[in-house]
Amino acid sequence: MGRPRYGGVLRVEMHEALTNLDPDEWPANGMESAKEKLIPLIFERLVRLDENNRPQPALAISWQHDSKNKRWRFRLRLDVKFHDGSPITADIAATALRASAANWKLSTQGDTLAIDSDTPMPDLLFDLAQASHSIYLRGSDQKVYGTGPFQLTGWDPGKRAVLAANEQYWAGRSFLDGLSIVMGRPLAEQMLDLELGKADFIEVWPNELRRLPKETKTWSSSAHILIALAFERGRPASEDARLREALALSIDRAAMHNWLLQKQGETTAALLPQKLSGYAFLFSAKADLKKSRQLVSKPGQPASLNLAYDGFDPFSRSVADRIVVNAREAGIAVNVSSRPLNSDIRLLRLPIRTPIPESALASLLASLRLTDDAPIPDTSSIEAAYAAEYAALSSYRVIPLFHIPEIFGSSPRLKTWMTTGIDQFGDWRFDDMWLDMEKP
Amino acid sequence: MSFRTRLLVMILLAVSITAGLVTWIAVVRMRIAYEALDNQRTAASVAQFRQEFQRRGEDVVRRVEGIAKAESIMRLAITSNRPDADLSQYVDEAGSLAAINSLDFLELIDADGAIISSAQWPARFGYKAEWIISPVDWNNERYFLKSEELKDGIVLALAAVRAVNAGDRTLYIAGGCRLGKEFLSSLVLQPGIRVLLYPNLTQQFSPQAFIADSELPEPEKLKPLAEQVMAAANEASQTISWPDGPETFHAIPLPGRGKNLLGMFLVGSSRRELVKIISNIRFIGIAAAAIGILFGVVLSYWVSRQVTMPVRELVQGARRVALGEWSATVRASSKDELGELAGAFNTMTRQLIDQRDRLVQAERVAAWRELARRLAHELKNPLFPLQITIENLQRAKNQAPEQFEEVFRESTEALLTQLANLKTIVGRFSDFAKMPQPQLESVDLNELIRTTVRLFDAQFRIQGRPVIQAVLNLDAGIDRIQADPEQLRRALQNLLLNAIDAMPQGGSLTLCTQKEPGTTRLEISDTGQGLTSEECSRLFTPYYTTKQHGTGLGLAIVQSVISDHGARISVESEPGFGTTFRIIFSS
Structure with a gap:
């Protein structure tokens, strides 16, 4: 590995098309994957997680909390400036956090920011590491400025974002001069652009790995994306528990893992990955076609199910098609469509962005809308989380299929210095990457 | 029906039957010719289908063989020999190979029958295609028809399989082309011909399954034909009636490898042209018939x-003759049968006039003779006593002058009596000859009857004769009638006198009036000796009498009076049961 070099603009392509980066539209859950990746490049949080999921100082250089985890004190880094040149203050940070976490009691004193709550907040540091709790400054011109390694210099909504290196970045200027991010680019065209040298960094779906040119460098996160089937509530077919179970038992996850995922990630029948929860193995992911057929052959069985998938995601399409084949073997007719209207089932792709299992499960359950008409299950302990997950899965309203990683491909010119380039949740660490300009 | 009408009907029938016959013959000949042509067109289309089927099948075989020889397939076959072979990397291989080789279907299948890669249904990787591992030398097999299961249904395919042997294991390449609308469109068809495909892929007939190169609005009409072919697996034909005309379909079964029937090919030959030609012929026939009928009507x-x-002139002449115009003649303008008939008619009328004149003459002579006879008969009776009386006078003057005075007195009394008789006789004849026209006035018929009957009371009770009982049964409700009371009384008196004469042994004389709708009826019935039917029929003839001393004019006068009053008289009688005269007056 050679020494890193400064310079060069990294050409990034992504299939999602963002229309804005306004902090007012940073939801705590369900933020678009692309936004999760772009925000950390421009904005920073008080705390970040390292590769071992340990909180590390970011805009906060130190913190303290009381014994009950109800009162936290953060001391801010003082030499940090926003992209407009304004220095960061505790008041600015408190204003930003107030917008993203209304239930926190925020107060400041000098360079110290206090967060108080009536309930214990043992995982506050992990929460603060979420992109939704990024610190920003809304200037008098109503523009939003961050403190991240890159600053936004060009924005064509839904099409292109241009970022330049933050020369004043407190952790040192990035090696790259800037980023040119093309949005709304289909995956097949991203691959073609990479091959033709028109892009440096692209998204890759697991089933497309085999098609990548041999010289392509791949970057992979941990298997933090849950692929699952979720039955819609209120649909006649969805309300048939026997049919839901029959469909769950008909799915041959292993074949899909081998053939479609190219053995990337893992099959699962649980919401949380085994690595995160430790109990995922208790949920059987094996297909039982015989039992599935028995369930289907009973009277009163609806003839068919409508399955909706993300039309922009060819991997989802492949999984949906395979489920059609598996279900047909069991005697269930499944129609697939990229339109969610009138669908009985949706094929979901749910990112898990916290290393805390209880929080991750709560976030997933909220995303799956399993708790609309029931009390929010207790996930405060791992035992409670298991009970909540078992209860959620026993009705077969959600059928977990896989936990898969996020994979990116790049030209071999792209190199990293101190980090892996992509963290465990798939976030881009372009501040640590550099382009080897000498190689073609 | 008149002669003219009959002639017209005959001509119309002749023209219509001729036109209909000619049209029918033309239609039958046209139909036979069209059937022959249709059979040729259908056979040509079927032959073209078979040729195209074979061409495409051989093309599929060539392409599958080409794929089997490709380097990537050889690599895959070698890889599949390895015990730890990861074949998942080939999951998309079939798709690209199929696209390159223009195949609709392509599956790469390992020696166990597991699908490594499927172009038509990529998600079927890993599933078993067990039919392919049957003991068949695939490399010597030709193309065959196959039902191909896709995500959205089952379709027909022209398929071929080739096996690639690498080491101990075999890799199968199963490829094919879809047998669908594109295939049908490639057939060059003659006008009026269309082709259909019916994939026999479900247990029951499915109208939606038809594949057609043009719109098929009511496919369920082909159900009997499809079911017939499916049941017998033989070719069959049927004519279907569409809204725009009939169409004959010829169905050819399409078996698969196992000889099971996978579908059928149908050639539809439209009979719309035939129907149009037949329609034209019929139109021409009808038009010709119409023109012929029009011409026939005029002719x-x-x-x-x-x-x-x-x-018609003869008819009119005959009618004139019937009306009494015996001098009627017709024109005999032609010399044919009708001219002869007209001449005969004219001759006939001339002869009729001659005969009538002769008859009148004869009747007149006869009437005079009868009158003379009657006069002689009537006058002879008084004349003979006159002659005797005068001879007695002469004889008494010559032979017994002393008794002459007495004889003279007796003789003159007798002469006067006989002369009175002569005068009466002459008066009667004179009365009959001088019957005056009735002077009509409103008359109470019942009262007239009563006064008349009252005059005869003495005669009903003549001493020494059996009594005649007069019974008046008069309806008080009758209307007054218009009549000449004197003439009517005279007629009534004649009838009463006849009745009295008919009952020398006495009896009952009944006079009855009755009001009837629009008429007034008078009946005079006696219980006398009665009359025969012949006597009844001649009763009103002048000078006819059944009595010893009658002139035969009484009832003639009665009939004349009744007739002059616009009434009718009739008689009913039966020998031994009396006689009834019935007079009907109009109200």
């Missing part, structure tokens, strides 16, 4: 006019 009118005019 028949002219002919019938020529023929029937003399006949």
Whole structure:
């Protein structure tokens, strides 16, 4: 590995098309994957997680909390400036956090920011590491400025974002001069652009790995994306528990893992990955076609199910098609469509962005809308989380299929210095990457 | 039906039957010719289908063989020999190979029958295609028809399989082309011909399964034909009636490898042209018939006019003769049968006039003779006593002058009596001859009857004769009638006198009046000796009498009076049961 070099603009392509980066539209859950990746490049949080999921100082250089985890004190880094040149203050940070976490009691004193709550907040540091709790400054011109390694210099909504290196970045200027991010680019065209040298960094779906040119460098996160089937509530077919179970038992996850995922990630029948929860193995992911057929052959069985998938995601399409084949073997007719209207089932792709299992499960359950008409299950302990997950899965309203990683491909010119380039949740660490300009 | 009408009907029938016959013959000949042509067109289409089927099948075989020889397939076959082979990397291989080789279907299948890669249904990787591992030398097999299961249903395919042997294991390449609308569109068809495919892929007939190169609005009409072919697996034909005309379908079964029937090919030959031609022929036939009928009407009118005019003149002449115009004649303008008939008619009328004149003459002579006979008979009776009396006077003057005075007195009394008789006789004849016209006035018939009957009371009770009982049964409700009371009384008196004469042994004389709708009826019945039917029929004839001393004018006068009053008289009688005279007056 050679020494890193400064310079060069990294050409990034992504299939999602963002229309804005306004902090007012940073939801705590369900933020678009692309936004999760772009925000950390421009904005920073008080705390970040390292590769071992340990909180590390970011805009906060130190913190303290009381014994009950109800009162936290953060001391801010003082030499940090926003992209407009304004220095960061505790008041600015408190204003930003107030917008993203209304239930926190925020107060400041000098360079110290206090967060108080009536309930214990043992995982506050992990929460603060979420992109939704990024610190920003809304200037008098109503523009939003961050403190991240890159600053936004060009924005064509839904099409292109241009970022330049933050020369004043407190952790040192990035090696790259800037980023040119093309949005709304289909995956097949991203691959073609990479091959033709028109892009440096692209998204890759697991089933497309085999098609990548041999010289392509791949970057992979941990298997933090849950692929699952979720039955819609209120649909006649969805309300048939026997049919839901029959469909769950008909799915041959292993074949899909081998053939479609190219053995990337893992099959699962649980919401949380085994690595995160430790109990995922208790949920059987094996297909039982015989039992599935028995369930289907009973009277009163609806003839068919409508399955909706993300039309922009060819991997989802492949999984949906395979489920059609598996279900047909069991005697269930499944129609697939990229339109969610009138669908009985949706094929979901749910990112898990916290290393805390209880929080991750709560976030997933909220995303799956399993708790609309029931009390929010207790996930405060791992035992409670298991009970909540078992209860959620026993009705077969959600059928977990896989936990898969996020994979990116790049030209071999792209190199990293101190980090892996992509963290465990798939976030881009372009501040640590550099382009080897000498190689073609 | 008149002669003219009959002639017209005959001509119309002749024209219509001729036109219909000609049209029918033309239609039958046209139909036979069209059937032959249709069979040729259908056979040509079927032959073209078979040729195209074979061409495409051989093309599929060539392409599958080409894929089997490709380097990537050889690599895959070698890889599949490895015990730890990861074949998942080939999951998309079939798709690209199929696209390159223009195949609709392509599956790469390992020696166990597991699908490594499927172009038509990529998600079927890992599933078993067990049919392919049957003991068949695939490399010597030709193309075959196959049902191909896709995500959205089952379709027909022209398929071929080739096996690639690498080491101990075999890799199968199963490829094919879809047998669908594109295939049908490639057939060059003659006008009026269309082709259909019916994939027999479900247990029951499915109208939606038809594949057609043009719109098929009511496919369920083909159900009987499809079911017939499916049941017998033989070719069959059927004519279907569409809204725009009939169409004959010829169905050819399409078996698969196992000889099971996978579908059928149908050639539809439209009979719309035939129907159109037949329609035109019929139109021409009808038009010709119409023109012929029109011409026939004119011709028949002219002919019938020529023929029937003399006949009509004859009819009119006959009617004039019937009305009494015996001098009627007709024109005999032609020298044919009708001219002879007209001449005969004229001769007949002339002869009728001659005969009538002769008859009148004869009747007149006869009448005079009868009158003379009657006069002689009537006058002879008084004359003979006159002659005797005068001879007695002469004899008494010559032979017994002393008794002459007495004889003279007796003789003159007798002469006066006989002369009175002569005068009466002459008066009666004179009365009959001088019957005056009735002077009508409103008359109460019942009162007239009563006064008349009252005059005869003495005669009903003549001493020494059996009594005649007069019974008046008069309806008080009758209307007054318009009549000449004197003439009517005279007629009534004649009838009463006849009745009295008919009952020398006495009896009952009944006079009855009755009001009837629009008429007034008078009946005079006696219980006398009665009359025979012949006597009844001649009763009103002048000078006819059944009595010893009658003139035969009484009832003639009665009938004359009744007739002059616009009434009718009739008689009913039966020998031994009396006689009834019935007079009907109009109200």
